[in-house]
Amino acid sequence: MLLSDTxxxxxxxxxxxxxxxxxxxxxxxxxxxxxGPVLEEDIAFxxxxxxxLGHALSLYTILHEYLGxxxxxxxxxxxxxxxxxxxxxxxxxxxxxxxxxxxxxLFDTADRLRFEMLASxxxxxLAQLARKIKGEITYHTMHANAFLRQLSRGSEEARFRxxxxxxxxxxxxxxxxxxxxxxxxxxxxxxxAGEVALEKRWQETIIPILEQAGLxxxxxxxxxxxxxxxYHTEHLSPLLEEMSEVFVVDPTAEW
Amino acid sequence: MITQNEVQEAAIWQAxxxxxxxxxxxxSVVDLGVITHVQVDDQNKAxxxxxxxxxxxxxxxxxxxxxxxxxxxxxxxxxxxxVSFENPWNSNKISExxxxxLLETGFAPPPKHDGYIExxxxxxxxxxxxxxxxxxxxxxFGPTLCRSIHYCNACSQAFEQFKPVV
Numbered sequence: 001m002l003l004s005d006t007x008x009x010x011x012x013x014x015x016x017x018x019x020x021x022x023x024x025x026x027x028x029x030x031x032x033x034x035x036g037p038v039l040e041e042d043i044a045f046x047x048x049x050x051x052x053l054g055h056a057l058s059l060y061t062i063l064h065e066y067l068g069x070x071x072x073x074x075x076x077x078x079x080x081x082x083x084x085x086x087x088x089x090x091x092x093x094x095x096x097x098x099x100x101x102x103x104x105x106l107f108d109t110a111d112r113l114r115f116e117m118l119a120s121x122x123x124x125x126l127a128q129l130a131r132k133i134k135g136e137i138t139y140h141t142m143h144a145n146a147f148l149r150q151l152s153r154g155s156e157e158a159r160f161r162x163x164x165x166x167x168x169x170x171x172x173x174x175x176x177x178x179x180x181x182x183x184x185x186x187x188x189x190x191x192x193a194g195e196v197a198l199e200k201r202w203q204e205t206i207i208p209i210l211e212q213a214g215l216x217x218x219x220x221x222x223x224x225x226x227x228x229x230x231y232h233t234e235h236l237s238p239l240l241e242e243m244s245e246v247f248v249v250d251p252t253a254e255w
Numbered sequence: 256m257i258t259q260n261e262v263q264e265a266a267i268w269q270a271x272x273x274x275x276x277x278x279x280x281x282x283s284v285v286d287l288g289v290i291t292h293v294q295v296d297d298q299n300k301a302x303x304x305x306x307x308x309x310x311x312x313x314x315x316x317x318x319x320x321x322x323x324x325x326x327x328x329x330x331x332x333x334x335x336x337x338v339s340f341e342n343p344w345n346s347n348k349i350s351e352x353x354x355x356x357l358l359e360t361g362f363a364p365p366p367k368h369d370g371y372i373e374x375x376x377x378x379x380x381x382x383x384x385x386x387x388x389x390x391x392x393x394x395x396f397g398p399t400l401c402r403s404i405h406y407c408n409a410c411s412q413a414f415e416q417f418k419p420v421v
Contacts (some may be wrong), residue, residue: 043398044396135372
C-alpha cells in the first residue's frame with residue numbers, strides 16, 4: 001500500500017486518537033468490576049471494558065504492522081502522557097454510576113458511528129477492522145440506551161441525577177470531535193469523512209434518545225478541547241502510572 | 256479433477272475438527288466458523304487463516320497455537336496460521352453441526368440474522384433445556400464476550416445464549 005507522508009501522518013493521528021480513547025475508557029470501565037450497582041452491571045461494564053481493550057489492541061496493531069510504530073504493548077504502556085491523543089471525556093475518574101452511564105452513552109454512540117463511517121474507508125486495514133467492530137459496539141449502545149431510558153424515567157431524583165450528569169459530561173463529550181490538522185487530507189483521500197461530519201451524525205442520533213428519556217443538552221455548551229493535542233486532565237497521569245506499573249517493572253512478564 | 260493440493264486442504268479441514276473452542280470443548284474451530292481460509296501451495300506449505308468471534312477475544316492466540324500444533328504433525332514443509340479481519344466472523348458462520356452441539360451442551364444457538372440485530376432478537380430465545388419460549392433476558396453480557404445470560408420461566412433454569420453478532 002503506497003501512502004504519501006501526509007496521508008501516513010493523518011492516519012496515524014486518527015488511529016492514536018481512537019486507540020487511546022478505547023484504552024483509557026476500557027481502563028475506566030474496568031473499575032466497575034466488583035462495585036457495580038447490580039451484578040449484571042458489573043458483568044456488562046467488564047465485558048464492555050474487554051471489548052474496548054480489544055479494539056485498542058487491534059488499532060495499535062495496525063499502527064505497528066502498517067505504519068511502522070512499535071508493538072501494541074509498548075504503545076499502550078510506554079508512551080509519555082503528552083503523546084496520548086485521548087479526549088478528556090475518557091479520562092475523568094469513575095465516580096457515580098450516573099456519570100459513568102452518561103459517558104458510556106455519549107462515547108459509545110460516537111464510537112459506533114465512527115466505525116460505521118470507517119467501514120468504507122480507503123485505508124483497507126482500518127475498513128476491515130471497522131466492519132468487524134461496528135457489530136460488536138451495537139451491544140454497547142443497546143445497553144447504554146436501555147439503561148439511560150430506564151433510569152431517566154424512574155423517580156424524580158433519578159431524572160434529576162441523570163440530567164445533572166448530562167450537564168457535566170456533555171461539554172467533555174463535545175471534545176471527542178476536536179478537529180485535527182489533517183481533516184482535509186483524511187476527507188480528500190477517502191480515509192475518514194471527518195470530525196464535523198461525525199459530530200453531526202452523533203447529534204442526530206443522541207437527541208431523539210435523550211428526548212425519549214426526558215433529558216436535554218444545554219444549548220451553546222462549549223467543547224472541552226486539548227486532549228487530541230496531548231494536553232490532558234490531571235486524572236490521566238495517575239491512571240497511566242497504575243496501568244503500566246507491571247509492564248514498566250518487567251516488560252517480559254506474562255500475566 | 257481433484258489436485259493433490261486440494262486433497263491436502265481437505266485433510267487440514269478434517270484435522271481442524273480436532274481443535275476445540277477452549278470454552279466449549281465439544282465445539283471445533285471449524286464448526287464455530289472462525290477458520291476462513293485453508294490453502295496448500297506447490298511447495299507443500301500450508302496456510303490457514305482464522306478470525307476471532309470478537310475482536311477482543313482473549314482465546315484467539317490460544318486457538319492459533321492449538322491449530323499450529325495440530326497441523327505440525329502433518330507432512331507439510333511449513334505451516335502458517337494467520338489472524339485476519341478480511342473475512343470477519345459473524346454468528347451466521349456457526350455450522351449446522353455447531354448449532355446442534357451448542358444446543359446439546361446447554362447453550363441456545365444464536366438466531367440467524369440478516370445483518371441487523373435489535374434487543375428484541377436477543378430477548379426471544381427458546382430455552383435449550385425445555386424448549387419453552389417463556390424466557391427472560393437477564394443480561395446481554397455474560398461470562399465471555401460471545402454469550403448472554405437468560406432465565407427460563409417454565410423450567411426455572413438459568414441458561415446462556417451464544418450471542419448473535421452481525
